[in-house]
Amino acid sequence: MNIVFLGGTxxxxxxxxxxxxxxxxxxxxxxxxxxxxWLRERNWQDPPLDIKNLDAVVLTHAHLDHSGYVPRLYxxxxxxxxxxxxxxxxxxxxxLPDSGHLxxxxxxxxxxxxxxxxxxxxxxxxxxxxxxxxxxxxSVKFGEVFTVGDVRIYLQPAGHILGAGSVIVEAEGKRVGFxxxxxxxxxxxxxxxxxxxxxxxxxxxxxxxxxxxxEVDTRDQLTEIVNDTVKKGGVLxxxxxxxxxxxxxxxxxxxxxxxxxIPKLQVFLDSPMAIDVxxxxxxxxxxxxxxYADCRRMAELVTYTHSVEESKALADINYxxxxxxxxxxxxxxxxxxHMKRLLSNHRTTLMMTGYQAGGTRGAHLLExxxxxxxxxxxxxCKARVTALDGLSGHGDCADISEWLKASEVSPxxxxxxxxxxxxxxxxxxxxxxxxGHSDVKVAEYRAIVRL
Numbered sequence: 001m002n003i004v005f006l007g008g009t010x011x012x013x014x015x016x017x018x019x020x021x022x023x024x025x026x027x028x029x030x031x032x033x034x035x036x037x038w039l040r041e042r043n044w045q046d047p048p049l050d051i052k053n054l055d056a057v058v059l060t061h062a063h064l065d066h067s068g069y070v071p072r073l074y075x076x077x078x079x080x081x082x083x084x085x086x087x088x089x090x091x092x093x094x095x096l097p098d099s100g101h102l103x104x105x106x107x108x109x110x111x112x113x114x115x116x117x118x119x120x121x122x123x124x125x126x127x128x129x130x131x132x133x134x135x136x137x138x139s140v141k142f143g144e145v146f147t148v149g150d151v152r153i154y155l156q157p158a159g160h161i162l163g164a165g166s167v168i169v170e171a172e173g174k175r176v177g178f179x180x181x182x183x184x185x186x187x188x189x190x191x192x193x194x195x196x197x198x199x200x201x202x203x204x205x206x207x208x209x210x211x212x213x214x215e216v217d218t219r220d221q222l223t224e225i226v227n228d229t230v231k232k233g234g235v236l237x238x239x240x241x242x243x244x245x246x247x248x249x250x251x252x253x254x255x256x257x258x259x260x261x262i263p264k265l266q267v268f269l270d271s272p273m274a275i276d277v278x279x280x281x282x283x284x285x286x287x288x289x290x291x292y293a294d295c296r297r298m299a300e301l302v303t304y305t306h307s308v309e310e311s312k313a314l315a316d317i318n319y320x321x322x323x324x325x326x327x328x329x330x331x332x333x334x335x336x337x338h339m340k341r342l343l344s345n346h347r348t349t350l351m352m353t354g355y356q357a358g359g360t361r362g363a364h365l366l367e368x369x370x371x372x373x374x375x376x377x378x379x380x381c382k383a384r385v386t387a388l389d390g391l392s393g394h395g396d397c398a399d400i401s402e403w404l405k406a407s408e409v410s411p412x413x414x415x416x417x418x419x420x421x422x423x424x425x426x427x428x429x430x431x432x433x434x435x436g437h438s439d440v441k442v443a444e445y446r447a448i449v450r451l
Contacts, residue, residue: 159183
């Protein structure tokens with residue numbers, strides 16, 4: 001059995017791992033590259049695998065850096081199954097068409113304003129292609145074993161977001177684990193990840209490297225940020241990931257308002273995708289910690305802005321309010337239009353709520369950038385830029401180390417670190433070695449591991 005690293009190496013995006021066993025070819029995760037231009041350009045290149053001989057795709061979860069390349073693969077001719085958890089299938093039913101729609105909008109915008117070097121900018125894929133690719137999805141529950149050729153596969157809960165799982169692959173007498181994105185033991189919304197079985201090889205995420213989650217009270221921090229913005233008479237802009245992050249923000253804001261810790265402000269969820277995702281979280285209530293009453297209160301608190309016209313109308317509000325909009329790393333979506341309007345106002349607060357990959361606008365702004373390029377224009381930043389700690393859906397190095405200790409993974413099991421920036425992955429390598437894991441390496445792009 002061979003494992004070929006086709007993405008998710010030297011970066012936190014583009015996760016793709018090819019399993020080869022006899023005549024069987026399975027792609028674990030099928031993600032988009034995001035962030036730096038040199039990474040995004042890989043999405044447009046011919047994929048480094050033979051699509052005609054690809055038997056199946058298995059997704060760990062729905063985030064676009066793990067699922068967003070499926071429509072591209074479909075556009076290039078892939079018609080095999082895409083196996084994943086039912087909740088992931090439901091979430092991809094929202095995320096993938098939205099991704100195609102945003103790409104179409106961006107292409108039209110750049111064409112209309114002549115901001116592209118191409119005479120007719122094209123999307124990587126459009127909404128219709130994304131919707132058609134959903135016909136390939138086949139649902140498998142956690143613990144349900146299925147086979148592709150001579151390979152046995154199952155998923156087990158990984159925390160992180162709704163439907164997220166680690167993938168366990170068995171073939172040729174070997175068992176390989178693909179961690180996917182690993183959640184936290186004390187996550188506000190998701191249950192902790194299930195310990196892994198005994199493995200012959202583990203591909204392990206390293207997003208946080210040697211960083212630890214800040215030991216701060218997230219509620220206290222959010223209370224200060226909201227109250228400071230209200231005192232200045234400004235608007236709180238929250239770029240947010242539609243899956244998980246937008247839902248926990250609604251929950252926290254409702255809780256703080258009900259407790260009288262922050263004023264009862266209008267909260268606008270200006271993301272059709274996040275609105276639909278919130279409904280899916282209600283549908284799969286058994287998969288997370290929030291009660292029915294919590295979900296109902298969130299729905300009562302927030303005003304959903306579905307249409308573009310409703311989104312534009314937010315510009316007419318001249319009193320403090322909160323806008324939650326995609327995307328989480330400010331790579332696209334409606335948040336860009338609000339930032340163009342409000343970022344130059346010193347009363348505005350821009351609050352990040354999660355990891356910002358290198359090369360994204362979110363990363364630049366957190367590093368102190370005085371301007372940011374939006375739709376071809378440089379917009380000055382006079383707003384307060386801050387980050388809310390404690391909402392990450394990723395376990396840090398200590399969380400993951402404890403997860404491994406609770407698992408049946410031997411200290412001698414080979415581990416390849418994926419889904420991490422170079423410094424993070426190498427720091428994680430050293431950390432795990434100090435914790436007693438004897439064989440830890442950082443995965444390299446297009447490298448092959450033979451078992």
